Structure formats: C-alpha cells, structure tokens
Amino acid sequence: xxxxxxxxxxxxxxxxxxxxxxxxxxxxxxxxxxxxxxxxxxxxxxxxxxxxxxxxxxxxxxxxxxxxxxxxxxxxxxxxxxxxxxxxxxxxxxxxxxxxxxxxxxxxxxxxxxxxxxxxxxxxxxxxxxxxxxxxxxxxxx
Amino acid sequence: xxxxxxxxxxxxxxxxxxxxxxxxxxxxxxxxxxxxxxxxxxxxxxxxxxxxxxxxxxxxxxxxx
Numbered sequence: 001x002x003x004x005x006x007x008x009x010x011x012x013x014x015x016x017x018x019x020x021x022x023x024x025x026x027x028x029x030x031x032x033x034x035x036x037x038x039x040x041x042x043x044x045x046x047x048x049x050x051x052x053x054x055x056x057x058x059x060x061x062x063x064x065x066x067x068x069x070x071x072x073x074x075x076x077x078x079x080x081x082x083x084x085x086x087x088x089x090x091x092x093x094x095x096x097x098x099x100x101x102x103x104x105x106x107x108x109x110x111x112x113x114x115x116x117x118x119x120x121x122x123x124x125x126x127x128x129x130x131x132x133x134x135x136x137x138x139x140x141x142x
Numbered sequence: 143x144x145x146x147x148x149x150x151x152x153x154x155x156x157x158x159x160x161x162x163x164x165x166x167x168x169x170x171x172x173x174x175x176x177x178x179x180x181x182x183x184x185x186x187x188x189x190x191x192x193x194x195x196x197x198x199x200x201x202x203x204x205x206x207x
Contacts, residue, residue: 006151008151010155010159010198010200011159011200012200013159013160013200020199022150035192035194036196037147052177053177056181111162112199
C-alpha cells in the first residue's frame with residue numbers, strides 16, 4: 001500500500017512563502033491519541049514531540065535529559081516511545097508503527113511535531129516528488 | 143468525503159500564522175498560540191471531537207550547529 005501526502009505552502013513572518021512536507025499522523029499511547037499534521041524531516045534523526053503532547057498521551061519518559069540540536073539551538077529532550085499511525089484517505093489505508101523511539105522536547109517554546117528518520121524511514125520507501133507530493137510505501141520485509 | 147488533512151492542505155491558513163489550529167468537519171474549530179491552551183479549548187467546547195491539529199509555523203525552520 002502506498003500513502004500519499006503533499007507539500008503545503010506557509011506564509012512566513014517576512015511575507016514570503018515556503019513549502020513544507022506535511023504528513024497526516026496519529027500519535028497513540030494506550031487509549032489516548034491525537035491526530036497531527038506533522039512535518040516530515042529527513043534531516044532529523046529522531047521524531048520529536050512537545051512535552052504537552054507527551055503529557056496528554058501519558059507517555060513515560062526516561063529520567064535522563066539529553067541534548068539535541070533543534071530549531072532554537074541546543075535543547076533538552078527526554079526519550080520515550082509511541083505508536084505512530086500514518087493515515088491515508090480511507091480508514092483502512094493506514095500504516096502503523098509501534099514503539100517508535102521519540103524525543104520529548106522539554107523546552108515549552110519547542111512546539112513542533114516532527115517526523116524524523118530513526119524508527120520510521122527504515123520501514124518505508126519514501127519519495128519526495130518535486131515539492132508536489134510525498135509517497136510512503138511500506139517495505140515488504142516488514 | 144474530504145478528510146481533515148485534505149481540507150487543511152487545500153485551504154489558506156495565512157490568517158492563523160504562528161498559531162496552532164484544530165480542524166474538524168471542514169472548519170477550524172479553535173486556534174491558539176499555545177498547544178496546551180488549544181487542547182483545553184477543544185476539550186471544553188468540542189468534547190466529542192477528535193480534530194486534526196497542526197501548527198501554522200510562520201518562522202523559517204532550520205537546524206543550528
């Protein structure tokens with residue numbers, strides 16, 4: 001099965017526009033879940049979520065804080081794991097990844113949901129098509 | 143039937159620049175600068191809704207090294 005997502009145009013504070021690849025995902029832990037439009041970032045090692053989301057889902061995090069280079073510079077994160085459901089147009093068109101390692105951002109100003117490579121990209125063939133669409137095809141070995 | 147993701151991707155969100163938005167049923171239910179405030183608004187005003195949530199980021203994203 002191949003899931004298809006798109007790039008969306010965002011207006012920047014300086015009036016210019018940029019296009020970003022946005023994927024439709026559900027973050028799930030036990031009986032709690034939230035659906036997000038997340039940025040797909042092939043340059044990010046780990047999937048990152050805000051602490052607000054981790055708290056809402058009731059995720060347990062490692063006690064040790066790690067440092068991670070983020071958009072606001074060096075920031076503190078705590079490791080955790082979550083189920084990520086990649087949604088398609090229909091309910092049956094979805095791909096589920098369980099127990100995906102993630103980084104929970106501790107800085108309250110780091111509020112982005114970003115899908116990184118580790119624990120995600122090895123399960124799919126992902127094709128970025130000239131800022132028009134992004135296709136996700138689950139690799140058969142999984 | 144249009145999904146919340148499709149509706150978001152096809153509609154102009156410029157007026158929500160810098161904010162988090164919660165979308166359900168082909169409309170923006172709530173918006174806020176802070177995610178925790180948005181989640182509370184949705185829970186209070188639309189307790190049965192399971193919206194699509196995203197941030198309309200108006201700053202350039204870049205990695206620092």
